[in-house]
Amino acid sequence: MRSKDKISYFYDGDVGSVYFGPNHPMKPHRLCMTHHLILAYGLHSKMEVYRPHKAYPIEMAQFHSPDYVEFLQRINPENQNLFPNEMARYNLGEDCPVFEDLFEFCQIYAGGTIDAARRLNNKLCDIAINWAGGLHHAKKCDASGFCYINDLVLGILELLKHHPRVLYIDIDVHHGDGVEEAFYFTDRVMTVSFHKFGDKFFPGTGDVKEIGEREGKFYAINVPLKDGIDDSSFNRLFRTIISKVVEIYQPGAIVLQCGADSLARDRLGCFNLSIDGHAECVKFVKKFNLPLLVTGGGGYTKENVARCWTVETGILLDTELPNEIPENDYIKYFAPDFSLKIPGGHIENLNTKSYISSIKVQILENLRFIQHAPSVQMQEVPPDFYIPDFDEDEQNPDVRVDQRSRDKQIQRDDEYFDGDNDHDAS
Amino acid sequence: MAGCSGSNYSSGPYIDVKVEYLNECEDRLRRLFGQTLWFFLDEETNGKPLPVTLGNGEKVDLFKLFVFVCERDGFDSVSRNGLWDVVAEKLGLDSSVYPSLILVYSKYLIGLETWVVENSRKVKLADPVVRKIGSYVGLLHELGFGLKSWLEKGKCQKRNKAVALGCKDIEESHHRKKLRHHNNNGVGTSSLVVSDPSVVCFEEQVDIPKMLKWLTSVARSPHDPSNWKEFTGKEYYNQVIKAKNALLVQRNNAAIRYNYSPLMGNQTVHPSMYDDERPSLGKLRYSTRNPKVSKHHSSGREVIAGTSRATGLQVPKQPQFPRRNVGVGPRYQAVVDEWTETGLESDTKWLGTRLWPPLENNEAVDGLIGKGREMSCSCDTLISNSVECIRFHIAEKRVELKRDIGDVFFHWRFHRMGEEVSLRWTEREENKFKVKMISNPQSFWQKAAKFFPKKKREELVDYYFNVFLINRRRYQNRVTPRQIDSDDDSESFGSVGPSFGRSAVTSPGSDIMICSQNSQSEVID
Numbered sequence: 029m030r031s032k033d034k035i036s037y038f039y040d041g042d043v044g045s046v047y048f049g050p051n052h053p054m055k056p057h058r059l060c061m062t063h064h065l066i067l068a069y070g071l072h073s074k075m076e077v078y079r080p081h082k083a084y085p086i087e088m089a090q091f092h093s094p095d096y097v098e099f100l101q102r103i104n105p106e107n108q109n110l111f112p113n114e115m116a117r118y119n120l121g122e123d124c125p126v127f128e129d130l131f132e133f134c135q136i137y138a139g140g141t142i143d144a145a146r147r148l149n150n151k152l153c154d155i156a157i158n159w160a161g162g163l164h165h166a167k168k169c170d171a172s173g174f175c176y177i178n179d180l181v182l183g184i185l186e187l188l189k190h191h192p193r194v195l196y197i198d199i200d201v202h203h204g205d206g207v208e209e210a211f212y213f214t215d216r217v218m219t220v221s222f223h224k225f226g227d228k229f230f231p232g233t234g235d236v237k238e239i240g241e242r243e244g245k246f247y248a249i250n251v252p253l254k255d256g257i258d259d260s261s262f263n264r265l266f267r268t269i270i271s272k273v274v275e276i277y278q279p280g281a282i283v284l285q286c287g288a289d290s291l292a293r294d295r296l297g298c299f300n301l302s303i304d305g306h307a308e309c310v311k312f313v314k315k316f317n318l319p320l321l322v323t324g325g326g327g328y329t330k331e332n333v334a335r336c337w338t339v340e341t342g343i344l345l346d347t348e349l350p351n352e353i354p355e356n357d358y359i360k361y362f363a364p365d366f367s368l369k370i371p372g373g374h375i376e377n378l379n380t381k382s383y384i385s386s387i388k389v390q391i392l393e394n395l396r397f398i399q400h401a402p403s404v405q406m407q408e409v410p411p412d413f414y415i416p417d418f419d420e421d422e423q424n425p426d427v428r429v430d431q432r433s434r435d436k437q438i439q440r441d442d443e444y445f446d447g448d449n450d451h452d453a454s
Numbered sequence: 455m456a457g458c459s460g461s462n463y464s465s466g467p468y469i470d471v472k473v474e475y476l477n478e479c480e481d482r483l484r485r486l487f488g489q490t491l492w493f494f495l496d497e498e499t500n501g502k503p504l505p506v507t508l509g510n511g512e513k514v515d516l517f518k519l520f521v522f523v524c525e526r527d528g529f530d531s532v533s534r535n536g537l538w539d540v541v542a543e544k545l546g547l548d549s550s551v552y553p554s555l556i557l558v559y560s561k562y563l564i565g566l567e568t569w570v571v572e573n574s575r576k577v578k579l580a581d582p583v584v585r586k587i588g589s590y591v592g593l594l595h596e597l598g599f600g601l602k603s604w605l606e607k608g609k610c611q612k613r614n615k616a617v618a619l620g621c622k623d624i625e626e627s628h629h630r631k632k633l634r635h636h637n638n639n640g641v642g643t644s645s646l647v648v649s650d651p652s653v654v655c656f657e658e659q660v661d662i663p664k665m666l667k668w669l670t671s672v673a674r675s676p677h678d679p680s681n682w683k684e685f686t687g688k689e690y691y692n693q694v695i696k697a698k699n700a701l702l703v704q705r706n707n708a709a710i711r712y713n714y715s716p717l718m719g720n721q722t723v724h725p726s727m728y729d730d731e732r733p734s735l736g737k738l739r740y741s742t743r744n745p746k747v748s749k750h751h752s753s754g755r756e757v758i759a760g761t762s763r764a765t766g767l768q769v770p771k772q773p774q775f776p777r778r779n780v781g782v783g784p785r786y787q788a789v790v791d792e793w794t795e796t797g798l799e800s801d802t803k804w805l806g807t808r809l810w811p812p813l814e815n816n817e818a819v820d821g822l823i824g825k826g827r828e829m830s831c832s833c834d835t836l837i838s839n840s841v842e843c844i845r846f847h848i849a850e851k852r853v854e855l856k857r858d859i860g861d862v863f864f865h866w867r868f869h870r871m872g873e874e875v876s877l878r879w880t881e882r883e884e885n886k887f888k889v890k891m892i893s894n895p896q897s898f899w900q901k902a903a904k905f906f907p908k909k910k911r912e913e914l915v916d917y918y919f920n921v922f923l924i925n926r927r928r929y930q931n932r933v934t935p936r937q938i939d940s941d942d943d944s945e946s947f948g949s950v951g952p953s954f955g956r957s958a959v960t961s962p963g964s965d966i967m968i969c970s971q972n973s974q975s976e977v978i979d
Contacts, residue, residue, distance in 0.1 A: 038806060041867035044919075045912040050896055057919045064871060067855060070825065078806030079865065091788050128911055143806040152805070169785050181788055192793040210788035217790070350826030355847040357872030360924050363931040366827065 033314075035075035035344055036153040038140040039063050043160050046133045049125050053295055053328040054174040056133065059160050061334040061358050066341055068356040074345045076153070080143045082135035083182070087142060091181045091210065093169045100176060101131050117170070124171035134177040137161045141179035141323060145186035148281060148319040155320045155344050159337050162285045162325030164204040165231065172206065173230060181210045183321055184217055184283055191280025191319075192216065195273065198223070199266075199309050200287025200325040201297035203234030203250065207285075213244040218277050222266065222290075224298060225252030236390050246397045249273065251387060255298045256375035259305030261384055266309050269391055274316055276398055282318050286310060286340060287325030288333040292373030295328035300373040303336050310340045331361040335368050487517045491566060518545055519555065520563050529564055665693055809862050848872070870912075875920045878913070884921075891922065 044060030066072065088097045099114055108115060108126045115121050137160040144156035164180050165173030180196070184207070187194050196211075198204035198221040211217035225234050240248035251265065274282075289297035291306055314320060322344065327333035342349040351367040353359060359366060522541045526532050532541065538552035547555070833843045852872065856863045863869065876884060883906065890905055891898050902914050909917075 036806070039866065041865055044867060045870070045915045047899070047911075047915045047918075050899055057915075060867075060871065060919075063866065064868075067859075067866075068851065072810055072859070076808060077810035077862075079809050080806045081804045093785070139804075140806075143804060146805050150805070167786065168788070185788060185790070188790060188793075209786050211790065213787055214790040216793060352826035354825065354827045355844065355851045357848060357852065357874075357920070358924070359844075359848065360927045360931060363927065 033154040033344070033346075034152075036144065036147050036156045037066075037072075037075045037077045037341070038080045038144055038156070038158040038160070039077060040079050040136045040140070040160070042129075043133065043136050046127070046129060048127055048174070052125065052174075055328075055330055056160070058327060058330040058333045059324070061330055061361065062159055062337045064356055064358055065334050065338045065353070068354045069338065069342070069349055071338075071341055071345060071347065074347065075157075075341075078143065078147075080136065080140035080158070082132065083139035083142055083177075083179075084135075087182065088134075088138060088177055090185055091168060091178060092166075096169050097177075100134060104128065104130070119170040119172055123173055124176060130176065137163065138177045138179040138182055141183035141321070142186055144321050144323075145183040148321060149187065149190040155314070155322065157322045157341065157344065159324040162200070162287060162323035164198060164200065164285055164287075164325060165202070165206045167206050167209065173202065175206065178206045178210065180204075180207050180283060180285060180323065183323075184211070187281045187283070187319075187321070188216055193218070193277060193279045195277060195279035195282045196220065196285070197270065197282065197309075197313065198285045198287070198325075199290055199306070200285055201290040201294070201299055202230055202287070202326060204285060205231045205233045208233075208238070208248050208250075211244065212240055212248060213242045215240075215243050215247045218247045218249070218273065218279065220249040220251070220269065220273060222251040222253065222262070224255065225250075226254065229298075236387055239394055246394050249391055249394070251391065253299070253387075254378035254383070256300045256373070256377040257379045258300045258377055259302055259308070261377075261379060261381075262299075262301060263305060263308050263312075265384060265388060267312055268388060270312065272392060272395055274318075276395055279318065281321070282313060282316065283321045283323070284310065284313050285323050285325045286337070288327030288336045289325075291327070291329075291332050291336060292370065292375075293329060293332065294326075297326070297328070298375055300375055300377065302372065303332075303339050303368065303370055306336055307340050307343050311343050314344060332370050334358075335362070335370060339368055484517050487520065491516060491562065514547075514555070514558055515545065516558075516562060519559060520566070523559065523563075524567065529559060529567060669694060809865055810859060812860070812862070870916045871920055873921055873924060875916050879917065879921075883909075887917065887922065891918075 039059070043056050044063075046056040048054050048056075085094075085097045085101060096118055099111075099118060103111065103115075103120070103126050105126055105128060108120075115126075120126055137158070140158035141161040144158050144161075147153050148156050158179075161179040161183070163175035163178065166175035166178035184194050184196060193215075194217050196204070196207055196217060196219045198207070198219070200221075201224050203223040203225065204219060204221040208219045208221065211219060221234060223234050234250045234252055236250055236252055238248060238250050239246050249269070251269065253262075286306070286309075288294070288306070290299045290301050291297065292300045292302060310322065322340070324333075324337060327336070339349060349368060351369060353362050353366050353368060365371075519541070522544050523529060523532055526535075526537050526541070532538060533556070538555060539549035542549045542552045542555055545555075833846070852868075852874075855868070859866075879887075886905065902911070906914060
């Protein structure tokens with residue numbers, strides 16, 4: 029446990045006035061509330077707060093196709109009717125509406141993750157936080173699931189410049205398909221996603237059988253779960269799998285997407301995790317003492333999102349936060365309890381013990397295949413030290429033989445007789 | 455294939471209809487046969503060539519071959535009695551090619567025959583053979599029945615009743631929806647709604663459009679007695695019920711098919727785990743337990759009552775197999791370079807601008823981190839914990855924060871947070887906002903620029919989240935504490951107090967809260 033982790037926290041004030049549109053569940057205002065709550069608890073004194081630069085289109089084009097990025101730049105609510113074909117091609121319009129300052133919003137959250145990755149690369153901090161990021165559904169050439177630019181992929185690509193292997197962990201209730209797809213064929217990134225699967229739940233991918241292909245085979249792990257999983261089962265599963273993965277894969281850095289829609293009573297999610305259960309995952313990953321990039325993600329009940337990410341910021345700062353929320357401008361959102369705890373959900377837990385253990389067994393089985401054939405060297409081989417030979421004749425005869433040299437002249441007891449005592453060489 | 459309806463009652467063109475019937479039935483059977491066989495071959499073996507040709511290049515009609523052999527009681531008896539040359543002749547081939555015929559039969563059709571002959575109606579899932587053949591069992595049954603009765607019919611052509619296919623209810627179906635009902639004569643007529651929209655065969659005595667009409671009117675007003683007046687003989691009703699059952703079977707089938715499909719290998723999870731009461735056609739982003747949310751993203755995903763589509767021509771979407779839906783190719787994957795020992799240069803220029811702690815001050819402030827809300831405040835006991843007290847403390851904390859972080863307060867847009875935002879709005883503007891938002895929440899944002907020409911969109915959004923929604927929460931917290939949901943944009947909105955945001959920032963004492971009768975909400979806990 030390091031004495032004091034240096035934390036960098038990224039926030040841009042303009043993100044609070046982004047509005048996706050009426051009836052859209054994604055509300056970036058939750059980031060404003062989170063930041064406000066963090067400051068109300070005074071956590072800003074323990075970390076460094078940065079405003080990220082706005083990502084340039086050329087940086088986004090490191091992953092995304094240039095025409096998609098260019099289209100995002102050009103499109104706005106007034107002229108979207110003129111491009112129905114492109115809108116359909118890039119999957120814009122319904123789940124991913126075009127709203128004012130859309131591209132600026134993308135620049136802010138993508139810039140945050142890229143800056144975070146760079147700071148980690150240059151060892152300016154140990155942990156970097158960007159709650160605005162974590163939009164893991166965006167694909168190379170189209171938007172998906174409220175995500176336009178995949179900041180996680182951009183951040184991981186940045187981290188890959190300094191680390192041979194990066195581990196990506198996703199605890200959002202939806203499958204992290206954008207990130208998995210981007211790195212499906214490579215073993216330099218291992219993607220692990222815990223999500224709800226089945227019942228045509230978005231996005232529909234993420235079965236345990238999806239394990240990657242070609243060089244990336246066995247380097248994608250999916251943990252499909254059913255409705256209503258609770259803290260204990262989830263944490264047990266998480267700890268087992270992640271500890272095994274880190275032990276076998278030995279990543280150089282970890283990226284953790286903390287989507288808060290896996291909490292109970294989320295508008296779109298259907299798990300039963302409490303904030304403590306969710307934050308346990310963050311605590312566990314922090315213990316590995318690897319460079320860590322923490323991002324946000326889903327989360328559609330604003331107040332629970334704010335609570336959750338504040339608690340997790342506290343955990344990353346090794347601060348236990350008291351339950352009573354201090355007075356702040358948004359305190360009314362936290363009624364009636366005004367506390368950091370959220371009431372439990374009432375969804376029935378459909379994950380039987382046997383189901384969970386069968387998933388675990390399958391995953392651990394798949395992990396065994398990685399132990400034998402890493403394409404990138406797992407252990408860093410230290411360079412050979414040059415040890416000069418000890419030459420007696422080179423010693424200065426006028427100087428008294430020092431202890432070291434004298435030690436070297438001691439014969440071992442079981443050494444064959446040498447010199448005058450050697451009877452064989454005659 | 456047009457529906458063959460009404461054939462039972464007419465006596466005149468009886469024979470012709472029957473012949474026509476036979477031909478149509480034969481076509482149907484032929485098609486069935488083809489499908490079954492294809493499936494059989496696909497399952498059992500790999501790549502037996504079709505169509506079948508003999509050594510001399512002549513094509514063999516498998517269907518006819520099958521029928522003829524079945525007529526003569528199967529492969530074994532034909533072989534025993536040496537009837538192969540007869541069969542060959544019937545097929546129009548030279549009788550000397552019968553060894554090839556035997557070969558062809560044993561390769562392609564022998565398994566099928568065993569199934570048809572066995573004719574087990576109810577499928578026992580525990581049966582390992584069933585499990586292997588699995589999904590097209592129903593088809594085989596149907597084929598079996600069809601053939602049997604057709605052969606029977608072929609023999610006794612002088613029956614009075616036009617018995618097409620003497621089928622009883624069959625439990626499983628494959629790739630088709632089936633509606634079977636017995637009409638009043640007790641004669642079973644089979645009705646097939648084929649999944650191929652180009653081919654619809656529906657024999658019934660009742661008109662489909664009429665039935666649909668009846669169903670929709672019943673659904674709209676179930677208590678209306680006029681709907682039920684036409685409800686004679688329960689014909690519509692039976693049809694509807696059977697259609698519903700057929701659809702359910704189709705769905706259950708899909709689950710079983712999923713489980714036992716050879717593509718998926720051994721699933722350890724029983725498909726009933728995935729079952730749910732809710733109709734799940736199309737992709738759902740969310741769980742539909744919250745009825746308010748289900749409105750969202752509803753284009754193209756209708757929640758269809760199973761029955762109303764029963765007689766339609768469309769296929770319900772096949773349940774999605776979790777096959778590899780991951781996109782593959784240069785349009786999907788990121789470009790990941792090979793790892794080199796030294797690594798690549800990571801940019802040191804764009805690392806974010808440090809806002810806090812400010813650059814001059816590098817000392818960490820410890821101690822007062824993470825303080826929560828005090829249990830009791832230092833206010834006078836009279837106003838302690840009242841609305842005014844809380845407002846005072848919020849304002850106090852705000853000032854403290856401003857003092858603490860200085861200029862960064864404005865960088866982080868704190869000056870646009872909180873109910874103080876309303877200070878920049880006149881009372882008229884606030885009222886206008888409230889009225890417009892309540893009256894038409896959906897289109898408010900599109901026309902917002904027109905309503906408030908002087909306000910920028912950011913200001914509107916800020917006001918919305920910081921004042922409007924807060925007030926909604928205030929109302930909900932007090933009046934409907936069990937139904938708190940500030941995220942639901944469509945909910946109707948009540949308000950507490952006469953003015954809107956103004957009351958947040960006036961000092962206590964000057965304004966007295968005017969109590970008014972709550973005429974907005976019926977639910978008061």
